[in-house]
Amino acid sequence: MPVALRERPLPIVEVPSPPPALSADIYRLRLSTLCRRAHEQQLDTLVVWGDREHSANLAYLTGFDPRFEEAMLILDTAGQHAPRLLVGNECLGYAPDPAIGIEVELWQDLSLMGQPRDRSRSLRDIFVSAGVNDGSRVGCIGWKAYSTLLIGGGSSSPIDLPAFVVDLLRSLVGGGEVNNATDLLMSVDGGLRTINEPEQIQHFEYAACVSSTGMMSLLQHVRVGVREDELERHLDSKGLTLSCHRMVGFGEKARRGLASASAKEAARGDALTTAFGVAGALTCRAGAVANGPHEMPDAIREFSSRMFANYVEVVRAWYGTLSLGATGGEVFAAADEARDPSLFDFALNPGHYLHLDEWVNSPFSRDSTVALCSGMVLQADIIPVSRGPFCYVNLEDGVALADESLRERLRALDASLMRRVERRRRYMIDELGYVLDDCVLPLGNTSGWLAPYVTKLSLALVHE
Structure with missing residues (x-):
């Protein structure tokens, strides 16, 4: 299925009311479960x-x-x-x-x-x-x-x-x-923090709303001449603990993807990378300060267009392979098969477990036999390394996997959460051309959406 730039409505962004604090019962159960597993060892x-x-x-x-x-x-x-x-x-x-x-x-x-x-x-x-x-x-x-x-x-x-x-x-x-004994909590296969209660998923969905809303606000203020530190102020954590420092970088500085904002100004055709992480969520976008391919430097115009499109093909394959019982190796293989090796390599694993910390562990490695389970929260985190001239693209959001029972528990806990999830699914499927298993619950407002030319956000990459 080809990928093309098309005019699309922007995803709806909203931040709901904060969920109630996790109960003492949840923490007591976590402690007792950990102690039981440790005692068994x-x-x-x-x-x-x-x-x-x-x-x-x-x-x-x-x-x-x-x-x-x-x-x-x-x-x-x-x-x-x-x-x-x-x-x-x-x-x-x-x-x-x-x-x-x-x-x-x-x-x-x-x-x-x-x-x-x-x-x-x-x-x-x-x-x-x-x-x-x-x-x-x-x-x-x-x-x-x-x-x-x-x-x-x-x-x-x-x-x-x-x-x-x-x-x-x-x-x-x-x-x-x-x-x-860290594997008791963080093992790739069976670590306690790889499976989440409905209440924890509710907190992570709120966090994803916060991070994705901040990201959309930043992107809407990108223009030629804007400074990185002027954009950073749009990344409002609403009091949530940061899981990493806020990142904004233009031009050559975007090669150093982890760099904090500075007084550097955006120039037309610059690469842009930005990431915003709070406990339970991280949203990242990378692209170019341009209104379309016609405003890109001659040296990278054709290559960057192909790289941007192929990158979204890879992301679509990643999402489309997520299902309960699928293995991390199968997801890796689908993403890797969609990748054009003449354009870019994977910098790291294509995705990982997401929790209070941005990266817990990753089931997504070649030949991994770790089965995806209900209750997992995963980050679509596919970092491309160009094989040609430097250009950058990235699209990171979190999703939960939930069987029918967990979806019903989430609906009983917070019906508005599931309405937001269903709206995001419909946007990804109907507007962007994704294929999603019923178990895939997009947690952030911007899931799957990439407008690589960030001064014209209405132009999104879609699967036709």
Whole structure:
């Protein structure tokens, strides 16, 4: 099916009322499920680390993301000791809902340097009182699992908690073990954070509305001469935690896709890349500062037109292969088969799991046998690397996968959410030419929509 530039109505953008906070019952169930799985793996204690950059695992379990400081959650998998959250001075007043049943303790070495250290017991005493002793098996949950092959020696289970924590635990367990247990939450196949409750999906849909509305506002203000930092102010997070810094770049700077906004001005024909991520959603667009191919530089006009069109063919193949039971390898293969290898390569996996952090893990790799399941939230994140002259295009949005039962639960929870989802599906199918399985729920307002010449947003790439 060919891809062409056609006049299309813009997608409807809206931000609904914020959903209610997740209940204490949801957090208690997450904690008990994690402890049960850890206990089944003969782990006696879990130590979960969180800091400003790596807070998603801790926030998933507690609703708490540390500010200015680090934090640690200690879990007795047998339930003989209550969950204990260690925080520093400044986070003591920012503790999670007490109804969850987590005991909060001030451990002041988590505080910034120079602050008081006069009200805390030793970390050794804290671990011992939580049941860590000779022979204990402790699982550490940081933010990644690691390849021992790439590290090239040392521990068979590399751990990314600070050395002072790991060293102390190893001295306490003696003949026991201290290992990396991050896969309990983040494994590509069965990690707890890869499947979401209806209430969590409701939060992620709200987040996607926020990020996609901000993105549309930014795109509508692109013009020749506008500065990157003038555009950035349109990326309004509405108080949601950012999952990454706001990104805006023109021209050659767009090669550095992760760069923050500067005072650089847009010139006609420039590449543009911009991304806006909040906890649970990220929206990205890349294209050119032009009204159409006729305003592109001669050196890239023909190549960029073909690359833009083929890129959308790849995205359509990705969406069209999503279904319950399909494997990540099948989705990868469909996207790769649609790609013209003379135009671009994939920079990374074509898509990944999406959660409070922008990238949890990815089932989308060549020959992956991981089956897609109801409750997954996925990011369409296909980053092209040009094989010809530099030009850039990108289209990132999140989707949930939901079987009929989950769709009914979402409808009972928030009927307006499902009306928005159905409107987005109809727009993608009727206006843009996508083929979507019934299980695919577009979460953001701009899902599937790409206007690559960003000073004429009515010109979208569609499948005919």
